[in-house]
Amino acid sequence: MGGISPDLKMRLNHWKDVVLLLVSRDFRGRYKHTKVGILWSLASPIMFLLIFYFLFQRVINLDIPRYASYAFTGIIVWNWTQQALIASVTSISANQGLVAQPGFPVAALPVISVLSALLNLAIAFPLLLALSWIDGGTPTFVLIALPVVIIAQFLFILSVAYIIAALNVGLRDVEQILPIILQLGYYVTPIFFSLQNVPPDFHVMFRFNPMTWVISSYRDIVMYGIWPNWTALGIITAGSCLFLVFGVRIFSRARYRFLEEL
Amino acid sequence: MSGSVEVRDLGKRFARYDGPRASSIREAMRRGFRAAKVSDHFWAVRDVSFQVKPGEMLGIIGHNGSGKSTMLRIVGGVMRADTGSVVTTGSISGLLELNAGMHQELSGRDNVLIGGVIAGLTRRQIAARMDEIIAFAELEDFIDSPVRTYSAGMRLRLGFSVAIHTDPGVLLIDEVLSVGDLAFQAKCLDRIRRHRDEGSAIILITHDLSQVEKLCTDALWLRKGEVVAHGPPDVLSGEYRAAMAQQTRERTYSEMPDEISTGGIVLRAHENRFGSLEKRIDAVSLRDRSEAIVDAIETGAPLSIEVCFTEGGISAPIVSVTIATAEEIKCLDVNTEADEAILNDTGKKGVVRLELDRVDLAAGRYFVSVGIFPAGWEYAYDYHWHAYPLNITGSTEDVGKLSPPRRWTTNALEE
Numbered sequence: 001m002g003g004i005s006p007d008l009k010m011r012l013n014h015w016k017d018v019v020l021l022l023v024s025r026d027f028r029g030r031y032k033h034t035k036v037g038i039l040w041s042l043a044s045p046i047m048f049l050l051i052f053y054f055l056f057q058r059v060i061n062l063d064i065p066r067y068a069s070y071a072f073t074g075i076i077v078w079n080w081t082q083q084a085l086i087a088s089v090t091s092i093s094a095n096q097g098l099v100a101q102p103g104f105p106v107a108a109l110p111v112i113s114v115l116s117a118l119l120n121l122a123i124a125f126p127l128l129l130a131l132s133w134i135d136g137g138t139p140t141f142v143l144i145a146l147p148v149v150i151i152a153q154f155l156f157i158l159s160v161a162y163i164i165a166a167l168n169v170g171l172r173d174v175e176q177i178l179p180i181i182l183q184l185g186y187y188v189t190p191i192f193f194s195l196q197n198v199p200p201d202f203h204v205m206f207r208f209n210p211m212t213w214v215i216s217s218y219r220d221i222v223m224y225g226i227w228p229n230w231t232a233l234g235i236i237t238a239g240s241c242l243f244l245v246f247g248v249r250i251f252s253r254a255r256y257r258f259l260e261e262l
Numbered sequence: 263m264s265g266s267v268e269v270r271d272l273g274k275r276f277a278r279y280d281g282p283r284a285s286s287i288r289e290a291m292r293r294g295f296r297a298a299k300v301s302d303h304f305w306a307v308r309d310v311s312f313q314v315k316p317g318e319m320l321g322i323i324g325h326n327g328s329g330k331s332t333m334l335r336i337v338g339g340v341m342r343a344d345t346g347s348v349v350t351t352g353s354i355s356g357l358l359e360l361n362a363g364m365h366q367e368l369s370g371r372d373n374v375l376i377g378g379v380i381a382g383l384t385r386r387q388i389a390a391r392m393d394e395i396i397a398f399a400e401l402e403d404f405i406d407s408p409v410r411t412y413s414a415g416m417r418l419r420l421g422f423s424v425a426i427h428t429d430p431g432v433l434l435i436d437e438v439l440s441v442g443d444l445a446f447q448a449k450c451l452d453r454i455r456r457h458r459d460e461g462s463a464i465i466l467i468t469h470d471l472s473q474v475e476k477l478c479t480d481a482l483w484l485r486k487g488e489v490v491a492h493g494p495p496d497v498l499s500g501e502y503r504a505a506m507a508q509q510t511r512e513r514t515y516s517e518m519p520d521e522i523s524t525g526g527i528v529l530r531a532h533e534n535r536f537g538s539l540e541k542r543i544d545a546v547s548l549r550d551r552s553e554a555i556v557d558a559i560e561t562g563a564p565l566s567i568e569v570c571f572t573e574g575g576i577s578a579p580i581v582s583v584t585i586a587t588a589e590e591i592k593c594l595d596v597n598t599e600a601d602e603a604i605l606n607d608t609g610k611k612g613v614v615r616l617e618l619d620r621v622d623l624a625a626g627r628y629f630v631s632v633g634i635f636p637a638g639w640e641y642a643y644d645y646h647w648h649a650y651p652l653n654i655t656g657s658t659e660d661v662g663k664l665s666p667p668r669r670w671t672t673n674a675l676e677e
Contacts, residue, residue, distance in 0.1 A: 014379070018379045021375055025363075025365050029368055032368065033408075097363065100340050101381075102338030102339055102354040102358075102382075102434060103339070103353065259335060259341050
């Protein structure tokens with residue numbers, strides 16, 4: 001790569017180190033001094049799985065085949081989005097010291113939040129594969145499409161993260177509203193139920209939700225061994241890239257504004 | 263590493279809003295989502311020009327709100343100017359917010375890595391100077407314990423050590439040179455001098471004029487965002503001190519009636535009493551080891567000086583105490599700011615007590631002067647000059663004012 005100037009190379013290198021070290025800080029800091037360490041990140045998804053399994057297999061039967069792996073996919077994929085957004089909404093407003101630090105790449109902060117939350121998904125993934133196998137699924141070569149889905153979801157989360165972090169500078173209510181919206185999102189995304197359980201009149205609401213397509217892509221790959229819906233993933237990726245350009249722009253403007261408002 | 267800064271006609275304007283800005287939905291709704299009305303603009307920095315060449319160090323002095331920090335942020339590239347230009351060469355490092363981004367639960371060593379990337383180094387660069395950073399912070403024995411277990415001083419030493427081990431082309435320092443004990447401070451100052459001598463361009467913001475005189479090659483005085491003077495550090499700090507005295511004289515309330523100090527001396531405005539009297543010194547008492555109020559002690563005895571002040575004033579005040587001879591030879595000149603004694607005062611009535619373990623002065627007549635100042639030393643609230651006599655007894659009176667416990671010994675040297 002002779003075309004890259006040494007200065008740019010150095011800066012990219014620094015960016016990479018900032019992301020790596022701060023992701024590892026978040027991750028190791030979270031579970032240090034606990035007995036079972038990272039396994040704690042599995043506690044909440046497993047609990048939700050047990051609740052849903054009891055409710056929608058035993059109390060009310062939703063008639064979804066291989067329900068355990070179906071619901072668990074929904075839970076852990078949604079959790080990535082939820083944890084990443086909650087962590088990144090305060091990227092600027094909670095990091096005054098870093099924002100005022102000359103040369104610190106503030107735009108790396110949402111990336112760090114999104115990647116830290118991805119680690120939880122990565123820890124839960126082997127469990128999902130095991131669950132799917134117990135449920136009668138067999139891993140197929142379709143799993144090679146997994147990185148594509150992860151990248152699409154990553155871009156989607158990141159584009160939203162930049163925008164909400166920027167908005168939260170001027171309007172601190174954003175960080176209060178976000179958990180409520182995410183809670184609502186839990187019910188307008190087919191996480192523990194399927195679209196077949198929903199009256200057709202309401203389907204349109206789910207179709208405009210990118211997370212519906214993201215989660216069903218994971219299910220296609222892991223549970224059903226079929227290729228995901230490439231059109232949907234393509235639209236999500238393209239849309240996220242557009243939003244990302246816009247998001248990074250308002251984010252960097254908000255970063256400057258933040259110090260002036262103090 | 264070599265670097266430089268050139269600032270030309272720099273201006274930064276902030277908006278002043280009518281009332282607080284909408285920072286919540288409720289407020290925004292109440293205003294019908296119109297932008298808050300900008301009633302006024304003010305210039306935080308205006309028409310400032312200066313140059314810092316490689317190996318030079320510029321000290322910026324000025325009161326709170328004079329635009330010093332805004333200036334530094336613009337040079338650091340974290341804030342944008344409205345007018346003028348800033349050109350820097352070399353990488354920019356800051357000694358601004360130490361310990362930003364560090365994690366309490368992780369070890370000192372992990373936090374050196376974290377602090378290092380935040381200060382602009384790559385992982386490899388930090389690993390290469392890890393031992394040096396730890397040694398400088400004097401934390402060899404604790405470096406693998408979580409930072410949560412560190413004392414406040416240890417944390418600051420860690421943060422400082424990481425931040426100072428960069429290769430700054432341009433180094434920006436904001437009031438952080440008073441961290442740690444004196445030995446550590448001296449080490450930090452040495453390190454900063456070394457950066458300067460290796461070609462860094464350094465900008466230092468401080469209240470401490472003596473630091474500017476000792477370290478800087480050039481000084482800039484800002485008032486309300488504008489340059490008051492720009493020149494050699496010793497000249498500038500002299501002018502700054504003179505302006506402070508002038509301010510105090512102008513603010514001294516001339517009609518104040520004469521009062522008698524608790525030391526029995528008449529206090530007259532402009533003669534031996536200066537200040538705006540927003541906050542007044544009520545009483546000053548000198549106490550010996552049995553807490554009795556005295557005006558004489560023996561050489562080497564302990565002495566406590568208690569200063570009672572009234573409410574008023576705007577911010578945490580600074581209290582100064584000097585002991586001098588009638589000829590104004592100062593034997594002791596201390597204040598709560600330099601000694602880092604924090605007065606938790608928000609304008610209330612209070613008492614400050616200075617305890618001297620030993621007063622090793624030669625016998626004679628001395629005077630205690632006491633002053634109370636707003637943070638920033640812009641002027642005096644109340645200053646009582648030579649208002650409290652102190653007689654030292656029990657040793658011989660002499661020209662030399664210091665009389666510590668002493669002995670002579672002699673040994674014949676055999677050839």
